[in-house]
Amino acid sequence: MSNVIKAPKLAARAGKKTIVVQRHVSDLPSSADDRQREMEAVAAAKEEAAKLRRQAEQYYESVREQLAREQEEWQREKERLMQEARARGYEDGYAAGREEALGEHRALIEQARRLAERANTEFYARIESTAEAMLEVALKAAERIIGAALEGDRNAFLPLVHQALQEVRRQTEVAVYVHPHCYEIVAEQKELLKSVFPHRVDLFIYPDDALPEYGCVVETPFGRIEASVDVQLERLREALYRRLKEGAFSELAGAS
Template identity: 80%
Template sequence: MSNVIKAPIVTARTGKKTIAVQRYVLDDPSCADDRQREMEAIAAAKEEAAELRRQAEQYYETVREQLVREQEQWRHEKERLMQEARTQGYEDGYAAGRDEALSERREWIEQARRLAERANDEFYAQLESAAETMLEVALKAAERIIGTTLESDRTAFLPLVRQVLHEVRRQTEVSVYVHPDCYETVAGQRELLKSVFPHHVELFIYPDDTLPEYGCLVETPFGRIDAGVDMQLERLREALSRRLKEGMSPELAGAS
């Protein structure tokens, strides 16, 4: 997963004010391969978006050329009808031919407009569907990577906890709540976690079975911070979505 992920504001359980975590940085060098897989997934998504954009531009160029050809045909047909009416010498016939040609032209323009609108709607629908599919694939890959890493080594959870504590390092009393399955791992590193603070701190670590397996809740006198893995994945989803849109033209990004 990305080595920089923003976490959202989470409502306090006890009515206390909520503090926003700005950044989480997972410093474990073993995550290098995971970050590489994430970047490859993002690159593939951008390439797919670029290909879809190229196809759209090619399609619209084809439609434009067809419109030019049809307009040229209409111009020749109009001249023919006008010449035919003049040759006959009947004003009524000339007017009728002109009106008929104008009516046919208006009908053709309306048909072309409907065709372009339908093609436009179908294209954007396909583009949005493809982008969502790529996003879900990348996110599922990240979930598998994170899950496999934590299952094989629960200490990989500690950098996340350390980063959250770094955000509240100016506090003198901090409580950390984790799932019971992670409690022993986190509590066993209490002194290491306390080293994040530049001063003496009362650091309490509690098990909380209401949290998800890799959930983490940090509480200070000023509020609570939800910094679990689920929140990290949600931030990853938002980051991937933004990067996908960066691979599109402004028009396509605005339509999705």
């Protein structure tokens, strides 16, 4: 592939001549002749050096060009070998490559299906989490509003007692327990509260400092009812959560 580059023959270096000058005292030239010969020798040496330099430059340039040609030839040969290897690999591995591609395609489909299922699950989980958070915020707000209303007017506690008595209005003996802070207000409205019952009733009202400030417990011979604000809010929370899980999400599922 490559050509052998031969260095140019440097005739001046290969064929050096040794000149022996025998001088006799009687033959010595004059000083003017000596200076002339010295100048001629220096000029000849300079010319010879320039010639050698030109020959060296030509030689190295030819070497550089030859190396560049060989590099180009090797690059072309490498490309050819790579193309042959790719062609052989394609022909030999076509069937295997097709099966591999089909397998990868099926794997991608399965992965996409799993991602869709996970996204769907995360979507509804996020909806549930968001709805629960919103519900909790609403209940906290309601609790603050009720608390503020009761602090501003303790008479606002009476509807809670009234509602609890509605649930036992068929009874003839009822005891109502409230916190001492609310006892006076409830006791003053005893006759009004008795009007809830459609018949004669023995209604007793007692203070109980074990109850929360706006707590209320109604007892009858058949059981008791806790009617405090906290209990009512907790019941409301449970009812709303139950409605949220049973109703809202079934509607979402039907719409999806």
